[in-house]
Amino acid sequence: xxxxxxxxxxxxxxxxxxxxxxxxxxxxxxxxxxxxxxxxxxxxxxxxxxxxxxxxxxxxxxxxxxxxxxxxxxxxxxxxxxxxxxxxxxxxxxxxxxxxxxxxxxxxxxxxxxxxxxxxxxxxxxxxxxxxxxxxxxxxxxxxxxx
Amino acid sequence: xxxxxxxxxxxxxxxxxxxxxxxxxxxxxxxxxxxxxxxxxxxxxxxxxxxxxxxxxxxxxxxxxxxxxxxxxxxxxxxxxx
Numbered sequence: 001x002x003x004x005x006x007x008x009x010x011x012x013x014x015x016x017x018x019x020x021x022x023x024x025x026x027x028x029x030x031x032x033x034x035x036x037x038x039x040x041x042x043x044x045x046x047x048x049x050x051x052x053x054x055x056x057x058x059x060x061x062x063x064x065x066x067x068x069x070x071x072x073x074x075x076x077x078x079x080x081x082x083x084x085x086x087x088x089x090x091x092x093x094x095x096x097x098x099x100x101x102x103x104x105x106x107x108x109x110x111x112x113x114x115x116x117x118x119x120x121x122x123x124x125x126x127x128x129x130x131x132x133x134x135x136x137x138x139x140x141x142x143x144x145x146x147x
Numbered sequence: 148x149x150x151x152x153x154x155x156x157x158x159x160x161x162x163x164x165x166x167x168x169x170x171x172x173x174x175x176x177x178x179x180x181x182x183x184x185x186x187x188x189x190x191x192x193x194x195x196x197x198x199x200x201x202x203x204x205x206x207x208x209x210x211x212x213x214x215x216x217x218x219x220x221x222x223x224x225x226x227x228x229x
Contacts, residue, residue, distance in 0.1 A: 075191035
């Protein structure tokens with residue numbers, strides 16, 4: 001039996017990432033054409049669409065009206081907000097002297113996805129580009145785009 | 148995550164290539180991840196089709212703007228995102 005040559009399952013640098021924050025998800029769900037253009041591009045480039053579990057709390061209300069949002073969430077990789085992610089988010093808040101906890105989870109999720117997938121490019125769609133950019137510091141692979 | 152044992156038939160070459168890549172014990176994890184990714188891809192295609200039906204096509208100028216900001220990897224040298 002051949003020994004495993006490597007454990008990484010995705011070749012380095014070929015996966016692009018599109019992260020949606022709460023506004024990204026709700027605008028996509030509502031048919032916003034700018035966000036739809038980004039999702040179309042994600043499809044063309046076979047990019048991973050990523051959403052933080054914290055974002056889920058912002059966009060669902062446990063009612064049948066969640067259906068449109070759920071349709072977007074289904075197309076995304078929902079990344080858990082576990083202890084490690086909490087610690088990363090906390091460290092970003094400390095570095096940026098910020099109190100924007102939810103944005104910090106989005107930033108930490110983007111940052112972790114870049115490392116996990118060895119992604120060369122990560123785009124974060126956000127209604128709060130300034131806050132997110134500050135939290136992400138000089139993370140060069142991550143581009144924050146206002147929506 | 149609860150798991151369920153199912154019987155699926157995979158092409159011999161695919162099994163060999165996967166084992167070579169991840170080793171015998173990583174096979175299930177690899178297949179799980181591959182199926183999860185494909186489900187997300189299919190869901191994205193469905194979402195885009197639904198949005199198109201409900202709200203009409205994405206205007207070309209929006210599409211071009213996104214292409215400029217997010218070029219295909221081969222086009223990266225020509226036009227780097229700011």
